[in-house]
Amino acid sequence: MGKKPMLSNSLIEKDRAHYFHPVVPIRAHEERGVTVMQSGKGVFLTDANGNELLDGFAGLWCVNAGYGHESVVEAAAEQMRRLPYATGYFHFGSEPAIELAAKLAELSPGDLDHVFFTLGGSDAVDTVVRMVRYYFNARGETSKKHFIALEKGYHGSSSNGVGLTALPVFHDKFDLPMQWQHHIASPFPYRNDAATGEAIIAQGVANLKAKVAELGADNVAAFIMELVQGSGGVIVPPDGYARAMQDTCRELGILFVVDEVITGFGGTGPMFGCEHEDLTPDFLTTAKGLTSGYAPMGAMFVSDRIYQTIADAAPDGMPFGHGFTYSGHPGSAAVALEVIKLYEGGMIENAKTVGAYFEAQLKTVLDHPVVGDVRSKGLLAGIEIVSNKDTKAKPAKDKDVPGRLAKTGYENGVIFRAFADDVIGLAPPICISEAEIDLLITRLRATLDKRITP
Numbered sequence: 413m414g415k416k417p418m419l420s421n422s423l424i425e426k427d428r429a430h431y432f433h434p435v436v437p438i439r440a441h442e443e444r445g446v447t448v449m450q451s452g453k454g455v456f457l458t459d460a461n462g463n464e465l466l467d468g469f470a471g472l473w474c475v476n477a478g479y480g481h482e483s484v485v486e487a488a489a490e491q492m493r494r495l496p497y498a499t500g501y502f503h504f505g506s507e508p509a510i511e512l513a514a515k516l517a518e519l520s521p522g523d524l525d526h527v528f529f530t531l532g533g534s535d536a537v538d539t540v541v542r543m544v545r546y547y548f549n550a551r552g553e554t555s556k557k558h559f560i561a562l563e564k565g566y567h568g569s570s571s572n573g574v575g576l577t578a579l580p581v582f583h584d585k586f587d588l589p590m591q592w593q594h595h596i597a598s599p600f601p602y603r604n605d606a607a608t609g610e611a612i613i614a615q616g617v618a619n620l621k622a623k624v625a626e627l628g629a630d631n632v633a634a635f636i637m638e639l640v641q642g643s644g645g646v647i648v649p650p651d652g653y654a655r656a657m658q659d660t661c662r663e664l665g666i667l668f669v670v671d672e673v674i675t676g677f678g679g680t681g682p683m684f685g686c687e688h689e690d691l692t693p694d695f696l697t698t699a700k701g702l703t704s705g706y707a708p709m710g711a712m713f714v715s716d717r718i719y720q721t722i723a724d725a726a727p728d729g730m731p732f733g734h735g736f737t738y739s740g741h742p743g744s745a746a747v748a749l750e751v752i753k754l755y756e757g758g759m760i761e762n763a764k765t766v767g768a769y770f771e772a773q774l775k776t777v778l779d780h781p782v783v784g785d786v787r788s789k790g791l792l793a794g795i796e797i798v799s800n801k802d803t804k805a806k807p808a809k810d811k812d813v814p815g816r817l818a819k820t821g822y823e824n825g826v827i828f829r830a831f832a833d834d835v836i837g838l839a840p841p842i843c844i845s846e847a848e849i850d851l852l853i854t855r856l857r858a859t860l861d862k863r864i865t866p
């Protein structure tokens with residue numbers, strides 16, 4: 413590491429002047445300058461200065477299959493040569509989009525048999541909001557407007573979904589959340605007064621019931637949750653929590669929506685996280701691992717029952733007024749089909765076995781003096797840094813633990829997400845081997861050892 417910079421200054425200057433980056437502190441980014449990635453193979457990235465890095469975060473928890481799969485590149489190139497675009501409007505379609513919808517319906521839990529394609533996770537969540545509204549209006553239940561989500565949840569950055577997100581930087585100065593968007597406590601075992609999993613589950617059920625009672629059951633449309641709260645700091649609810657929330661939704665007559673944008677496609681082991689607790693949500697959202705990040709695409713799944721109501725609702729000949737130019741893009745669909753072949757061809761099995769190894773190895777980091785908590789489900793993990801293990805005190809803000817962690821990790825050849833609240837997020841590609849996990853943990857330990865003294 414520490415090679416002399418070969419990156420042309422002009423790239424940094426152009427970035428500084430013109431590239432408005434997502435979710436960075438803007439002035440700090442201008443001062444720091446961009447880090448340019450150049451190529452990738454397997455779980456490794458190479459930056460423009462020639463540094464090789466183990467990507468412990470699969471890009472942005474999306475490159476589940478890893479980098480450099482020629483079969484995926486070929487599938488995209490072949491589709492683009494033959495037919496780069498076909499709309500889903502005008503009753504048109506393309507072979508890959510149709511095949512992908514059928515494949516996803518086969519793989520998905522319960523009767524989530526109908527798939528609406530989006531460009532990513534945010535618009536998949538927005539599509540849920542629009543469909544839920546349409547559904548209840550079609551049924552004449554026109555007062556059912558309110559949505560309930562979890563504190564520390566992330567449901568994307570679009571105008572509707574971002575109010576269901578519950579992370580302060582996404583709301584501050586954006587006039588959010590809206591009056592129909594509500595949040596209940598996160599099922600966060602490490603920072604919870606409830607001592608056991610059962611108690612946290614009981615608390616979650618009671619909170620949901622209380623919120624619905626407060627708003628009036630006739631006014632509440634849906635409850636949405638992630639199975640692992642990713643961007644909130646990789647919070648893993650106790651086993652049975654999601655199932656209990658689903659049961660409570662059914663009891664209360666509100667829809668149950670699962671956001672699997674990061675847990676889908678092997679993140680927690682199986683193809684869908686819903687498989688852990690045999691969940692059958694009314695809506696499910698995915699993106700990211702769907703194409704392993706090789707092309708933009710998301711998908712929203714809706715249950716047959718709700719689909720049939722929506723399909724019957726519009727008068728004959730009136731279109732369902734929701735869609736995107738790139739819904740079901742043939743190039744992205746071809747990529748997704750090829751990526752799913754890789755998943756089914758061994759990577760999901762790998763995610764399960766290597767995921768168990770990863771979880772066990774990661775637990776060893778708990779003995780480190782600055783590590784307060786290690787939490788994980790399969791290959792999704794969070795390590796929380798504290799200044800006092802007994803009191804769980806957070807490090808002082810002015811120590812900039814996340815900034816120092818990210819910098820030191822990079823110098824040690826490992827990329828992870830350094831969340832603002834002193835949590836290291838890990839989500840390595842699901843093709844990772846045990847030897848690569850060992851390397852990841854070694855580099856992580858070296859990073860914790862080096863400069864992190866909160």
Ligand SMILES: Cc1ncc(COP(=O)(O)O)c(C=O)c1O
Nearest residue numbers: 532533534566567568671673699
């Ligand atoms: C759970 C969850 N939902 C939705 C989104 C939004 O997806 P996208 O960034 O593709 O719009 C994300 C992105 O990280 C996510 O983690």
